[in-house]
Amino acid sequence: MTHHVLRPPITEEQVRALRVNDTVTLEGALYGIRDANLIALFDKGRKTRFDMQGQAAIHTAPNVKRVPPSPQHPAGYAPVCVGTTTSARMERFTRPFLAMGARILIGKGGLGKGSLDAFAELGGAYLAIIGGTAALETTWIEAIEDVDLDDLNPESIWKFRVHGFGPLLVAMDSHGASLYDAVQQAASGRRAQTLARLGVK
Amino acid sequence: MRVEPKAVEEVARELYVRALKILPPDVKEGFARLAATESDATAKRVLGTMITNIRVAEETENLLCQDTGIPIYNVVIGRGVEIGGTELKNAIRRGCERATREYPLRSSVVHPITRRNEQTSCGPGIPPIHIDFSDEPETLVIEMVPKGSGSENNSWLRMAIPAEGIDAIKTFVVDCVLDAGGKTCPPTIVGVGVGGTSDLCVALAKRAATRPLGTACEDPEGAKLERELSEAVNMLGVGPQGLGGDSTAFAVHVEVAATHITMNPVAVNMQCHSARRASAAITPAGVEYGF
Numbered sequence: 001m002t003h004h005v006l007r008p009p010i011t012e013e014q015v016r017a018l019r020v021n022d023t024v025t026l027e028g029a030l031y032g033i034r035d036a037n038l039i040a041l042f043d044k045g046r047k048t049r050f051d052m053q054g055q056a057a058i059h060t061a062p063n064v065k066r067v068p069p070s071p072q073h074p075a076g077y078a079p080v081c082v083g084t085t086t087s088a089r090m091e092r093f094t095r096p097f098l099a100m101g102a103r104i105l106i107g108k109g110g111l112g113k114g115s116l117d118a119f120a121e122l123g124g125a126y127l128a129i130i131g132g133t134a135a136l137e138t139t140w141i142e143a144i145e146d147v148d149l150d151d152l153n154p155e156s157i158w159k160f161r162v163h164g165f166g167p168l169l170v171a172m173d174s175h176g177a178s179l180y181d182a183v184q185q186a187a188s189g190r191r192a193q194t195l196a197r198l199g200v201k
Numbered sequence: 202m203r204v205e206p207k208a209v210e211e212v213a214r215e216l217y218v219r220a221l222k223i224l225p226p227d228v229k230e231g232f233a234r235l236a237a238t239e240s241d242a243t244a245k246r247v248l249g250t251m252i253t254n255i256r257v258a259e260e261t262e263n264l265l266c267q268d269t270g271i272p273i274y275n276v277v278i279g280r281g282v283e284i285g286g287t288e289l290k291n292a293i294r295r296g297c298e299r300a301t302r303e304y305p306l307r308s309s310v311v312h313p314i315t316r317r318n319e320q321t322s323c324g325p326g327i328p329p330i331h332i333d334f335s336d337e338p339e340t341l342v343i344e345m346v347p348k349g350s351g352s353e354n355n356s357w358l359r360m361a362i363p364a365e366g367i368d369a370i371k372t373f374v375v376d377c378v379l380d381a382g383g384k385t386c387p388p389t390i391v392g393v394g395v396g397g398t399s400d401l402c403v404a405l406a407k408r409a410a411t412r413p414l415g416t417a418c419e420d421p422e423g424a425k426l427e428r429e430l431s432e433a434v435n436m437l438g439v440g441p442q443g444l445g446g447d448s449t450a451f452a453v454h455v456e457v458a459a460t461h462i463t464m465n466p467v468a469v470n471m472q473c474h475s476a477r478r479a480s481a482a483i484t485p486a487g488v489e490y491g492f
Contacts, residue, residue, distance in 0.1 A: 063307040083267025086351040086384050109383040130250045131386040132475040134267040135258035154307045183445040187437045194436045200368045
């Protein structure tokens with residue numbers, strides 16, 4: 001179990017060095033993506049002006065406050081509460097998103113087989129953050145630097161500047177390992193025993 | 202006691218923000234209980250982060266979770282409370298809109314077909330406002346539940362048949378917990394509805410999922426079932442965030458209703474670890490906030 005500090009852009013070599021149960025702290029840029037903006041990009045043919053090469057993205061749609069643009073709030077938004085949403089809904093977008101050059105996805109609850117294969121083939125990893133701990137997560141956000149596809153607000157594509165973002169747990173790596181698969185298999189293996197305890201015949 | 206719609210509006214606004222910020226004491230106690238007994242090292246760390254988050258939210262007066270949820274209001278009207286039914290519902294809706302605009306909260310509500318977000322946390326049929334009655338004199342109680350989508354997206358109904366018996370209910374609950382894995386933000390409160398019609402069964406599951414921890418089903422058979430299921434689901438090892446461990450659920454709660462001779466319905470609705478709710482009692486003495 002190794003701790004890594006990553007500052008995007010992240011190289012393929014860096015992401016392939018991550019193994020499940022390692023931990024990561026992210027510094028610098030972090031993009032916010034989720035349902036509506038991924039549907040816009042990959043189903044509706046819309047484009048983003050953000051270059052995702054070597055970038056990290058988190059499944060999120062934050063609570064924000066509109067403020068006059070300033071050096072502190074260059075996009076005219078102040079972060080109010082930034083958390084993480086359930087990644088499973090974004091499963092089919094992992095591959096095309098990595099194909100844009102992104103290296104890291106951060107989320108909660110894990111992703112499936114298609115994503116795990118994409119991480120292996122394209123060089124990516126999934127980092128687990130603790131869902132529902134947004135008050136804490138917000139303290140790691142320095143600013144909202146930019147925003148794109150803002151007509152989808154709050155499901156815009158957000159660009160955050162983060163500091164000490166983590167520790168995050170490497171839960172799916174580029175070598176075919178997934179902590180979620182391991183836990184799910186073990187849990188399914190305990191089904192019969194659990195039903196027996198309940199007296200189910 | 203005449204209750205002014207303006208007072209209801211203020212309470213509805215305040216309740217939404219309070220619910221998002223302060224976790225009820227029974228849920229905090231639930232965390233302490235799980236943290237004390239958890240045997241898995243990763244799960245202990247995950248629970249520790251969740252407990253830290255509760256403290257940070259209070260210290261920074263921030264929201265516990267980014268998901269402002271679907272706002273749900275449960276109203277209980279006591280004896281001698283005078284307010285027009287329509288003005289009551291309109292006032293709650295205005296309060297919900299104002300909380301969203303004035304705080305500002307993320308509006309998590311869209312039209313189901315156009316997916317358009319009005320940025321008000323409101324839309325057709327939302328917020329759901331459930332109205333019930335009590336014998337409490339001159340008391341209007343409003344409870345607010347911001348129901349997060351991670352847990353709400355994991356909701357199930359099965360119209361089992363009598364020949365499948367109680368085993369069908371128990372098996373269904375276990376399989377739902379397995380299916381949910383980490384997607385519901387465990388540790389959860391697993392709400393189980395048993396009996397009724399299909400819609401009542403699902404409503405019972407929601408009521409069970411949002412019931413305070415430490416309370417028991419009023420029906421003795423339902424109470425027995427929830428004790429058995431609470432122990433059983435924590436044998437599965439799904440753990441906090443689906444990363445493994447003993448703490449899969451704070452508890453399984455069961456609510457029951459009578460059903461048809463041909464029916465054996467069971468529904469499951471889950472509440473995430475950010476099991477948020479707030480309530481207010483409006484009486485001639487004023488407004489008292491609680492959980």
